[in-house]
Amino acid sequence: MVIYETYTIKDVNMKVGIIEHFDSMHLLPSHPKCGVPHGHTYKVEVVVDGELKNGMVIDFDQLKKLLREILRVYDHTDLNKLFPFPSCENIALNLHSKLKLNLNNYKVTVKIWEGEGKWAEFSDS
């Protein structure tokens, strides 16, 4: 058995994460400030929590491909065509549900920044 410090491989749960970006436009219906069309660069962080197997929780390449495939739908589009109310929170929920279709055996956390300094996070527990 390989031992890293005081942990054995079979006992280790770990989080791994990736960050991607997409650019989109939206408006928030009836919102006094955000009710006019405008754009954001969204930063997306996905954290996958799972068992360490053969030195990996999940293959970064596999995770990046999955995330990029989903974000392609949001990128350079009018988010109001995809969501009745395209808030950061609703996008995070939608992204999380799509990721979970492929990552059912992991705990998944999605955090989305809408520009600088504003974010929404959703995690299954």
Ligand SMILES: [Zn+2]
């Ligand atoms: Zn906005």
